[in-house]
Amino acid sequence: MGDILPLVAKRLGFGLLTLLVISVIIFFMVELLPGDIAQAVLGQGATEENLAALRERMGLNDPAIVRYFDWLSGAVVGNFGESIVTGERVSSIITERFVNTLFLAAYAAVIAVPFAILLGIIVALLRNTLFDRVANVLTLTSISSPEFFLGYILILYLAVKTSMFPAIASLSGDLSFGELLHRTFLPALTLVLVVTAHMMRMTRAAIINLLASPYIEMARLKGTPPWKVIVKHALPNAWAPIINVVALNLAYLITGVVLVEVVFVYPGIGQSLVDAVSKRDFPVVQACCLIFAATFILLNLAADVGAILTNPRLRHPK
Amino acid sequence: MTKKNQQLIDRLADEARHGRISRRGFMNTAIAAGLTATTATGLWTSKAQAQPKSGGHFRWGLHDGNTGDTHDPGTYLTRTMIFLAHTHRSYLTMINGDGSLGPDLADEWSASEDASEWTFEITPNAGFHFAGRAVTANDVVASLNHHRGDDSTSAAKALLSDVTDITAESDTTVKVTLSGGNADFPWLMTDYHLAICPANDDGTIDWQSGDGSGPYKIDDGEMGVGFTLSRHDGWHREGAYFDSVEIITLNDPNARQTALVTGDVDAVSLIELKTMALLQRDPNITIHNIPSAGAITLPMFCDTAPFDNPDVRNALKLAMNRDEIIEKIAFGAATKGNDFHHSPAQPFWPEDIPQREYDPDQAKSLLAKAGAEGLTVSLSTADSVYAGAVDMAVLYAEQAKAAGININVVREPNDGYYSDVWLKKPFCLVSWGARPTPDVMYTLAYKDDAAWNESHWQNERFNELLLQAKAELDEGLRSEMYREMAMLAKDDGGTIIPFFNNFVYANRANVGTPENLAASWECDGARAASRWWFNS
Numbered sequence: 001m002g003d004i005l006p007l008v009a010k011r012l013g014f015g016l017l018t019l020l021v022i023s024v025i026i027f028f029m030v031e032l033l034p035g036d037i038a039q040a041v042l043g044q045g046a047t048e049e050n051l052a053a054l055r056e057r058m059g060l061n062d063p064a065i066v067r068y069f070d071w072l073s074g075a076v077v078g079n080f081g082e083s084i085v086t087g088e089r090v091s092s093i094i095t096e097r098f099v100n101t102l103f104l105a106a107y108a109a110v111i112a113v114p115f116a117i118l119l120g121i122i123v124a125l126l127r128n129t130l131f132d133r134v135a136n137v138l139t140l141t142s143i144s145s146p147e148f149f150l151g152y153i154l155i156l157y158l159a160v161k162t163s164m165f166p167a168i169a170s171l172s173g174d175l176s177f178g179e180l181l182h183r184t185f186l187p188a189l190t191l192v193l194v195v196t197a198h199m200m201r202m203t204r205a206a207i208i209n210l211l212a213s214p215y216i217e218m219a220r221l222k223g224t225p226p227w228k229v230i231v232k233h234a235l236p237n238a239w240a241p242i243i244n245v246v247a248l249n250l251a252y253l254i255t256g257v258v259l260v261e262v263v264f265v266y267p268g269i270g271q272s273l274v275d276a277v278s279k280r281d282f283p284v285v286q287a288c289c290l291i292f293a294a295t296f297i298l299l300n301l302a303a304d305v306g307a308i309l310t311n312p313r314l315r316h317p318k
Numbered sequence: 319m320t321k322k323n324q325q326l327i328d329r330l331a332d333e334a335r336h337g338r339i340s341r342r343g344f345m346n347t348a349i350a351a352g353l354t355a356t357t358a359t360g361l362w363t364s365k366a367q368a369q370p371k372s373g374g375h376f377r378w379g380l381h382d383g384n385t386g387d388t389h390d391p392g393t394y395l396t397r398t399m400i401f402l403a404h405t406h407r408s409y410l411t412m413i414n415g416d417g418s419l420g421p422d423l424a425d426e427w428s429a430s431e432d433a434s435e436w437t438f439e440i441t442p443n444a445g446f447h448f449a450g451r452a453v454t455a456n457d458v459v460a461s462l463n464h465h466r467g468d469d470s471t472s473a474a475k476a477l478l479s480d481v482t483d484i485t486a487e488s489d490t491t492v493k494v495t496l497s498g499g500n501a502d503f504p505w506l507m508t509d510y511h512l513a514i515c516p517a518n519d520d521g522t523i524d525w526q527s528g529d530g531s532g533p534y535k536i537d538d539g540e541m542g543v544g545f546t547l548s549r550h551d552g553w554h555r556e557g558a559y560f561d562s563v564e565i566i567t568l569n570d571p572n573a574r575q576t577a578l579v580t581g582d583v584d585a586v587s588l589i590e591l592k593t594m595a596l597l598q599r600d601p602n603i604t605i606h607n608i609p610s611a612g613a614i615t616l617p618m619f620c621d622t623a624p625f626d627n628p629d630v631r632n633a634l635k636l637a638m639n640r641d642e643i644i645e646k647i648a649f650g651a652a653t654k655g656n657d658f659h660h661s662p663a664q665p666f667w668p669e670d671i672p673q674r675e676y677d678p679d680q681a682k683s684l685l686a687k688a689g690a691e692g693l694t695v696s697l698s699t700a701d702s703v704y705a706g707a708v709d710m711a712v713l714y715a716e717q718a719k720a721a722g723i724n725i726n727v728v729r730e731p732n733d734g735y736y737s738d739v740w741l742k743k744p745f746c747l748v749s750w751g752a753r754p755t756p757d758v759m760y761t762l763a764y765k766d767d768a769a770w771n772e773s774h775w776q777n778e779r780f781n782e783l784l785l786q787a788k789a790e791l792d793e794g795l796r797s798e799m800y801r802e803m804a805m806l807a808k809d810d811g812g813t814i815i816p817f818f819n820n821f822v823y824a825n826r827a828n829v830g831t832p833e834n835l836a837a838s839w840e841c842d843g844a845r846a847a848s849r850w851w852f853n854s
Binding site: 033034039041042046047048049050053054057083085086087093096152155159160163166167168170262263264265267271272275276278279281284 | 470573576
């Protein structure tokens with residue numbers, strides 16, 4: 001165990017460096033957008049005078065580099081500043097949205113991860129049968145369709161035609177946990193369909209890869225039943241690639257949900273990112289993107305640590 | 319009356335009760351079925367129109383909202399904020415369902431003889447939701463001053479630039495002094511920015527709390543997501559039939575329409591024109607198609623060649639087949655334009671001006687007269703201007719070929735269109751929101767020295783009439799002047815107006831709506847929450 005901590009520390013250090021680079025890139029990308037915040041806030045109805053007054057108030061007359069370092073000096077001590085448009089604290093704007101996004105991601109993950117791995121094991125066991133083919137075709141079809149299309153199909157059959165679930169997942173009012181699960185079922189199911197194929201196929205491939213190994217043959221020769229060969233002998237050695245793929249997909253569940261949020265009108269962080277970009281609200285854009293970047297960095301780190309823990313050989317490189 | 323006709327009339331009344339037939343359609347069919355006009359009118363009022371009922375929770379899906387919205391009336395921009403403002407705040411005056419001007423906070427108003435001094439009497443019955451006190455003249459003064467002054471960032475600043483002084487004469491009397499006469503001033507008070515908020519002691523207003531004196535008070539809400547409101551008991555006007563209102567921001571057209579179809583919302587503020595015909599087939603949904611004062615314009619810089627020649631401008635106007643554009647681009651949900659920016663939905667609309675039709679031959683001869691045969695011009699546009707704006711430009715370019723005009727359609731970036739293209743490129747496509755009166759519209763975009771004179775049009779007589787009409791309190795004389803101005807704009811002006819776009823919105827059939835729907839905004843002038851009701 002002791003050798004993992006330095007690795008984690010090193011990776012976190014690199015992660016922070018990555019975040020810094022990303023923040024620079026995002027800042028200048030937002031700067032490059034045509035028009036500015038004042039224009040976006042006042043819209044078509046703005047006059048030069050208005051714009052000048054608003055720019056002054058928002059501090060847009062400082063050079064870009066000064067504004068960036070102003071922001072950075074706050075960010076390093078954990079103060080992500082205030083939204084330029086509304087003057088509200090960025091943390092208070094984003095927290096609730098991020099919790100919503102995490103909830104939806106967790107909801108989808110709790111269904112998708114066990115389902116995909118189990119399905120992967122079953123198709124590995126029944127490889128090249130009709131079941132394997134059908135499962136592959138169905139999951140590949142769902143991963144190949146854009147999320148919004150899957151969402152519309154689900155809405156058509158489960159909301160419009162049968163009214164089993166609400167078509168929009170708005171979270172207004174006091175909802176019990178059961179109601180919440182019911183309301184958000186369609187977006188969660190859409191995400192499940194999108195991420196299942198990747199994890200399932202990686203599980204299947206990793207297991208089938210190992211089935212040619214001599215020790216599996218040995219197990220088979222001992223007379224171990226096929227399911228036991230896979231679960232007890234093949235799976236432990238297949239965890240590393242599976243964990244990697246699961247981590248990537250979890251990151252996707254948090255960062256890639258913008259379209260699903262739009263289709264189901266779910267108040268998550270992706271929606272606030274889109275809104276903030278359209279208003280050029282740099283501190284909010286920055287905070288959202290850094291959260292996304294940090295999610296990727298942390299989940300990748302978790303995947304590596306997980307892979308090392310399940311495979312002691314990786315801890316002793318030759 | 320035959321039995322068959324009786325059946326027809328019963329069915330008509332049923333259709334009308336469900337809002338599936340307009341009053342005009344009802345009258346036509348009823349008269350054809352053998353009723354006299356008087357009987358048919360009586361039938362319409364007694365049978366077809368249900369009386370408003372109180373109660374229910376109204377869920378209202380709105381098509382435009384942003385997390386960056388605020389309660390500051392000076393920066394109201396999205397539909398969600400504008401509609402919310404009409405639900406939880408009050409204005410001095412309001413536009414009635416029939417298009418006339420009615421009282422909101424002001425019980426009555428009067429002008430000095432030259433229309434340069436206006437006095438508003440504030441109703442004593444209005445009260446703020448949170449502050450728990452009556453609305454006074456002080457609040458009105460502070461709320462209007464929020465849009466004035468050097469450091470104001472309000473988008474309504476230009477609208478009030480003629481105002482020289484606003485004073486509270488008493489607790490309920492506000493006097494506004496203008497630098498010149500403006501007979502439309504009470505109409506200006508309906509502008510969505512001019513919501514009345516409680517005044518602070520230092521003369522500023524408290525907009526941050528979301529307080530207001532409108533028919534509903536905000537219970538809870540989040541910008542860009544939605545608001546829940548409950549009825550403000552003792553609201554100072556008629557209406558507010560729903561017990562509570564929920565405003566939901568539904569930016570995605572598909573989500574919005576699906577929510578309406580599945581009954582997750584009771585009304586939506588915008589229907590996609592492409593799918594309007596399909597939605598019409600659903601018996602549970604009533605679609606409203608209301609001519610508005612919003613317009614699509616194609617301004618040409620009148621001081622830039624080749625547009626500096628009126629014959630060239632008129633040739634370009636004649637080279638447009640408006641009927642085809644309305645049919646193919648607006649899916650019929652539009653009112654044909656006639657190249658003057660005065661909509662039938664505004665007061666003083668001149669009825670008798672001949673419609674300009676598609677006439678490529680005459681366009682050709684005008685070009686020959688101007689010595690500009692084989693004219694080539696570039697038209698800038700972007701998809702964000704209007705759904706189908708680029709298609710419209712391409713279609714127009716095709717139509718103009720028949721007149722020997724070659725139009726290059728330039729597709730500009732959506733972002734920053736109004737800062738980088740509009741007022742900068744000599745020929746572009748623009749979308750205008752509805753303005754309450756012709757004076758406001760002409761002063762904004764057609765007056766010689768207006769910052770937004772998008773066509774750089776300078777016409778002495780037009781500008782003279784504009785100022786005269788503005789201060790004229792005699793409505794007959796004003797109508798005459800607006801008629802002459804319309805003729806000038808049509809035949810000399812630099813703006814092609816293909817159409818005034820209709821507001822197309824919908825509600826579930828169990829929602830009752832009044833016979834006349836205001837045309838100032840979608841959803842009955844943004845006041846659906848206080849004017850509509852549930853039938854059962």
